[in-house]
Amino acid sequence: MIESRSVTDALRIAAERRQTCGFFFDFDGTLSEIRDDPTSVVPVPGVVEAVAEIAARVRTVAVVSGRPVEFLQRHFGAQPVRLYGLYGMESMDAHGTLWTDPEVLPWVSAVEEVVKRAVTELDPDVLVEDKRLSVALHYRTAPHLRGQVETWGGHRAAEYGLSPLPGRMVLELKPPIRRDKGGVIRTATGDLDCVWYFGDDLGDLPALTALADRAAADPAFRVFRVGVSNPETGEQVAAMMDVVVNSPHDLVPLLRRAADACTPTHR
Secondary structure (H helix, E strand, C coil): CCCCHHHHHHHHHHHHCHHHEEEEECCECCCECCCCCHHHCCECCCHHHHHHHHHCCCCEEEEECCCCHHHHHHHHCCCCCEEEEHHHCEEECCCCCEEECCCCHHHHHHHHHHHHHHHHHCCCCCEEEECCCCEEEECCCCHHHHHHHHHHHHHHHHHHCCEEEEECCEEEEECCCCCCHHHHHHHHCCCCCEEEEEECCHHHHHHHHHHHHHHHHCCCCEEEEEEECCCCCCHHHHCCCCEEECCHHHHHHHHHHHHHHCCHHHC
16 A cells, blocks of 8 residues: 555544544455455454454444355454444344344345255356345356356346346345445444545445545545455446555555554554
């Protein structure tokens, strides 16, 4: 990462407002590297510890992901971090209480049916990820199957009333309920006047837009956006960031600096 005045200013503001500041993180591609098999993805070394250090020093820390809460809990369950899974369709607070949006429950059977059909009807090289409340169709190991996935997914979305959501070499089919990272951010940051957001992919755009809207409406609100380079789908995301780092590994030293800056004795 190239050091900039914006980083220095953001660290100072986070330190000054640590009691009303929040840090919000995407997971895949941000706190972890992208892998061919999404079930094998883990946070990069040192990042969980760095996030935990920040969580001990500021008002709110949360992971906002397209992953199920159950997956996120494996890595962050022991930390005072709020978890928002499946774009806000489910969440777990820092005390371990799980909440599932009741509006999506009627769609569980449709998702189950699509999962079964995907396994039998799509090319075996398409990895079908069952998330219970949605299904993700990964074609990273077979990019030539993108057309098949998009066509099949589009037809199934129309047939079952689901909404297609494209991502990094993946198409996700989810309930047609308006739940995205923007809604999470609008709700979770209402009592904050300082927010850092970290992301890399198209699913982060609603969150970035929500933060931009809040900043435009409230001159006292401060936001700092950190992007992780994504050469596949990240051009539009990077354009909305204040700074972009090359990989999830490069976040660790920045997070440690933020934790140090927000330590009371450093104020």
